[in-house]
Amino acid sequence: MERKSFAGMHCSVAQCLEAVGDWWTMLIVRDAFLGIGRFDQFQQRLGISRNVLTQRLAHLVRHGVLERVPYSEHPPRYEYRLTDKGRDLWPVLTAMRQWGDRWAAPDGPPLLVEHTACGRVVEQTLTCPSCGDRLGSGDVRVVRGPGDLDHLAGT
Numbered sequence: 001m002e003r004k005s006f007a008g009m010h011c012s013v014a015q016c017l018e019a020v021g022d023w024w025t026m027l028i029v030r031d032a033f034l035g036i037g038r039f040d041q042f043q044q045r046l047g048i049s050r051n052v053l054t055q056r057l058a059h060l061v062r063h064g065v066l067e068r069v070p071y072s073e074h075p076p077r078y079e080y081r082l083t084d085k086g087r088d089l090w091p092v093l094t095a096m097r098q099w100g101d102r103w104a105a106p107d108g109p110p111l112l113v114e115h116t117a118c119g120r121v122v123e124q125t126l127t128c129p130s131c132g133d134r135l136g137s138g139d140v141r142v143v144r145g146p147g148d149l150d151h152l153a154g155t
Helices: 012-020 023-033 038-046 051-060 090-103
Strands: 068-072 077-082
Touching: 012 023, 012 051, 023 038, 023 051, 023 077, 023 090, 038 051, 038 077, 051 068, 051 077
Parallel strands: none
Antiparallel strands: 068 077
């Protein structure tokens, strides 16, 4: 089955999915955050076929999530590193991990995230930047933003 493209959809969630919306892609991003950067390392850790890995890495480079950096001239070899755009996926990956820890890890979380400065285990929470309150889906509402096309058209 061919994957649907969301490139023409005017939605920030759809555009994120266009760049990183399949399971192999987010697992590659996860491993990049864990310090994996070389093709063979990704392949070994993920058990992914070479052709699928090649396609996913090229896709992530094309979308500016990873960059190819040479590490050997003879023979030419590259490793993949997160760009600023890729590092901005940290909260997305963290939310996915925390959801998996809660709903799909009956023996407990496979990984914990510690704050390097104090050594304490941390969890990502959404908070209001003005008052500091913790936010859940019932505490917010969605309003039109400056990029809303209907808003720009005056409707």
